[in-house]
Amino acid sequence: MRVALVAAPLAARSGIYRSAHDLVAEARSRGLPWTALLGVRPEAAGPALRAPGVAEVVLDRHGLDVLRDIRRVVHADRGVRSADVIVSLVPQSDMIVASSRGLADRLRVAWIRGLPWPAAGEQGGLRTSLLRRLESRALRGLDDVWATSPLLVDQVSAARQAALVPAGVPGLPRTSRGERGDGPLVWAGRLSIEKGAREFVDLVRRVGGPARLHGSGPLEDELRADAPTGLEWAGWVAPDRLWHDASVALTTSRRDAFGRSPVEAATAGVPVILSEGTGVAGSLFTDAELHRRFVLPLGDHAAWDAAVRDLRGDADLRRRVSDHVHDTASALTTPRSLDAALDRLDSLRPTTRPSEPTAVP
Numbered sequence: 001m002r003v004a005l006v007a008a009p010l011a012a013r014s015g016i017y018r019s020a021h022d023l024v025a026e027a028r029s030r031g032l033p034w035t036a037l038l039g040v041r042p043e044a045a046g047p048a049l050r051a052p053g054v055a056e057v058v059l060d061r062h063g064l065d066v067l068r069d070i071r072r073v074v075h076a077d078r079g080v081r082s083a084d085v086i087v088s089l090v091p092q093s094d095m096i097v098a099s100s101r102g103l104a105d106r107l108r109v110a111w112i113r114g115l116p117w118p119a120a121g122e123q124g125g126l127r128t129s130l131l132r133r134l135e136s137r138a139l140r141g142l143d144d145v146w147a148t149s150p151l152l153v154d155q156v157s158a159a160r161q162a163a164l165v166p167a168g169v170p171g172l173p174r175t176s177r178g179e180r181g182d183g184p185l186v187w188a189g190r191l192s193i194e195k196g197a198r199e200f201v202d203l204v205r206r207v208g209g210p211a212r213l214h215g216s217g218p219l220e221d222e223l224r225a226d227a228p229t230g231l232e233w234a235g236w237v238a239p240d241r242l243w244h245d246a247s248v249a250l251t252t253s254r255r256d257a258f259g260r261s262p263v264e265a266a267t268a269g270v271p272v273i274l275s276e277g278t279g280v281a282g283s284l285f286t287d288a289e290l291h292r293r294f295v296l297p298l299g300d301h302a303a304w305d306a307a308v309r310d311l312r313g314d315a316d317l318r319r320r321v322s323d324h325v326h327d328t329a330s331a332l333t334t335p336r337s338l339d340a341a342l343d344r345l346d347s348l349r350p351t352t353r354p355s356e357p358t359a360v361p
Contacts, residue, residue: 001345002218003027004083005111006093007058008039008070010034012190012217013046014259015237016089016113022170022334023341024053030338035079039070039093044053045190045216047238055079070096074103085345088142091116091135108350109138111146111341113167115155119194123207135159146341150284151277152257165256167281168337169267174245174326176269178318183247184210184232185308188261191217192344196252198223199298203252204231206301207308214242228236231232243268248311254298259284266329271321273307283332284325294321302306 004022020036039059040048048056059066060078074080085107088094094110097103109114116139117132129320136159137143145151146165146166153162185204188345191197197219204211209230212225218339224233243249249265249272261271261282266284274281275298285291293310296303311318 001033001084001146001349002079002082003032003034003087003345004077004079004086005034005036005087005089006074006077006080006097007089008037008057008093009066010038010040010044010090013040013048014190014215015258016044017044018049019091019113019169019260019334021049021051021054022168023338024108025051026170026334026338028053035077035083037074037077037080039073053079067092067096071100074100084292087111087341089113091131091138094138094142095134096263098138107144108142109144109146110142110256111155111165112132112152112162113147113148114256115152119255132159133146144344146344148258149281151279155257163344165340166262166332166337168332168334169260169263170239171329171333172240172243172264172268174267174269174356176246176271176322177301178269178271178315178320180245180314181312181318183212183245184250186210186214186243186246186251186265187250187252188214189251189253190217191223193219194254195256196277197296199252199275200250201227201303202233203304203308204228204248204327206234207305212213212246239264243270246270248273248308250308252298253273256280263329263332266325267333269326271311271318272325273311280332284328286328289325290321290324306313325350 009015016254024036035053036104039055042058042060059069086096086097087109089111100187116135118128134265139160145160145162148163148167183257199334201223205228212232212234214234249270251262253275255277257279259278265272274293281295285295299304
């Protein structure tokens with residue numbers, strides 16, 4: 001069974017972009033003919049990747065015009081045209097895949113990897129209402145809907161009941177057992193309101209460095225102008241360079257349907273502190289005491305400050321958290337994510353076996 005992933009438009013070559021590459025690479029390593037079509041903005045930050053089975057196009061228009069462009073590139077893509085299953089990873093491509101009559105004979109799936117409409121207060125009420133209505137209609141018109149975390153399953157339930165098909169990361173070699181109490185606090189992500197970049201900068205101002213911030217985005221100039229002493233700006237780098245010397249990895253998202261960065265850090269053994277808005281929090285912290293101490297309300301500054309100080313000052317606690325999250329992160333890898341997707345596809349198409357290899361072009 002040929003599976004085509006579609007994600008367009010993407011504002012950065014980060015989470016969804018990298019996940020699509022990871023899934024295609026893992027599938028093709030098993031002899032499965034997966035492809036991906038990725039539409040990126042001209043200003044998209046992050047290194048462009050080149051890999052077999054992955055096509056990248058630039059989409060520079062907005063509004064209704066970008067939907068027309070997505071429709072054009074989707075129908076022109078060789079992988080999509082030959083696919084038995086089309087899996088959309090972002091709302092705009094959900095809308096196109098759901099509404100295209102030329103794709104109606106394929107199995108069409110939305111794999112939701114982030115809240116597919118603006119959260120309350122992020123955009124104007126009329127725009128939010130319109131986007132929610134359009135995406136809800138698209139989700140109801142598809143053959144199946146998947147979500148990457150229980151939090152996200154609940155958030156989209158009013159529009160469509162979604163199956164839980166977790167995301168995953170390739171995983172990193174373990175480089176930490178919690179021994180680095182004096183290493184930097186490390187944050188990685190898009191410098192935006194929803195990712196909580198400002199909250200991390202403010203935390204560093206309160207607790208002090210060393211600290212390092214990886215990423216780029218719309219808040220970069222504002223945050224650089226107000227950066228505290230001890231905070232290093234490091235841009236985007238390869239995952240194995242993000243966490244190699246970290247004492248603690250922090251995720252301060254207002255909302256994050258999964259949480260690629262903390263899972264990467266956890267696979268490397270780095271202790272993590274997460275906001276309650278991080279979808280993967282309950283999967284990384286399954287110990288009730290550790291969950292209470294290190295999965296925190298974003299606005300509780302005292303709790304965040306105490307969590308950082310506790311980990312910096314207690315070697316035994318760092319080792320305990322390191323061992324715990326390294327163990328739980330082993331279930332959140334790309335191979336496990338692909339297995340879950342194949343299992344779901346098998347259940348949807350009982351007369352076919354999408355996990356059986358066929359010739360990979």
